[in-house]
Amino acid sequence: ACSVGTYAESHQGGAPLVVYNASHASLPMTIFSPLNYPKAQHMASGARWFGAGVKATATSIPAGWSQLFLLSAGRGINGGFTAWGKRMLAFTGKPRADMYKDATHSTIGFWTDNGGYYHYATGDQKWGSTYEEVLPKVKAYHDALGVPFGHWQFDSWFYPKDGGVDPGGGGGAVTNWTADPSIFPHGMAYIQDKLGVPIVMHNRQWSPRSDYIKNEPFEWYTDRKAAVPVDPHAFFMWFFKQQQGWGLSMYEQDWMCTEYDEVSALRTNLSLADLWLHGLRGGPG
Incomplete structure (x- = not known):
């Protein structure tokens, strides 16, 4: 009990x-x-x-x-x-959500998360050396078998990070949430055109050395291993307009405990952590 x-x-x-x-x-x-x-x-x-x-x-x-x-x-x-x-x-004052509101929620999906065959691995080299070469062949195999996958998931392997990833999936923080050229040489819209399915896309904690801090007009709270925008609502309203053509159906914000632990402002500022979570509502779905 x-x-x-x-x-x-x-x-x-x-x-x-x-x-x-x-x-x-x-x-x-x-x-x-x-x-x-x-x-x-x-x-x-x-x-x-x-x-x-x-x-x-x-x-x-x-x-x-x-x-x-x-x-x-x-x-x-x-x-x-x-x-x-x-x-x-x-x-x-919120209504109860429809559990089957879209393809991500109402269909079975093919996930490449930790423990999956294609988690930081592309399998037999005879099918190709990059995810861009391999994944369309995996999709064709599923279709030939008649497996009704209604959506896919891309895990943290697809975007650039500021360090390596350990066997448990932890490690480097995201520096730019877009295709790593060694993974998808022709970009995210290209692989979406090849797969043609809604995609759940993973993200992890934000790097204090990210391109968004260096190149975009948003202020950030930064610590040694992670960062969070000072105005999460403004950042995410801008951020979620950058994925046109990706087929992004759901943004999967992972490693939130790491973000919270590594950014002191999230612990010392009473409202920032909740503003951060509310800011994520600017995304798809």
Whole structure:
């Protein structure tokens, strides 16, 4: 069973506290979570106590700041989470999302993520030495078999980074979110023309040495290993206009914990982390 004493504290605020009876999952349960500014709060517990409030890493609290939390109850794990979700949606005024709204959500996809055959590998060299040569042949093979892949995913192997990548996928930060010439010599629009399917595209933490910092008129908070735009909304509204012809159906922002850990401003500024997440809404879908 999950109790106050078994709650795992996190330096990034922590997941919601869920108290339930694992032996009798249909019994009433409770959920305690932030209701607003989820990246500004922190939750912690001991054997007999539980506490929540503004994160201790914040260097200042603006006048009038208000941090809200929600204590929600329901019957059973599924029922309890459904009730919690309805209350969260009611507070934010957001409608429930359509889980099958597009090809990315309503079809099976071919993913090249960590653990996949084509994750930082192009397979047998007889099919080609670059992803640009190999992937159209993979697509033709799928079509010949009649496998109904409705979308594809490109992982972090397709764009330039400021360092190598370890076996777990971690490592260098993105310097320019576009085709690495050694991967797709003719660019992203070219490979989309060859594949002709909606594509989910991965991204990782932003490099403090990225081309966007060097060449574009946006201010950034930079640290040794990562960076975040000072005005995430303005940056992403511009950024997501740069992928014309790519077939980009979903932007997959990965390594968000690394971004948060490596950029001190995300931890010391109460609003920046949530502004960063809201800024991502400027993307596709």
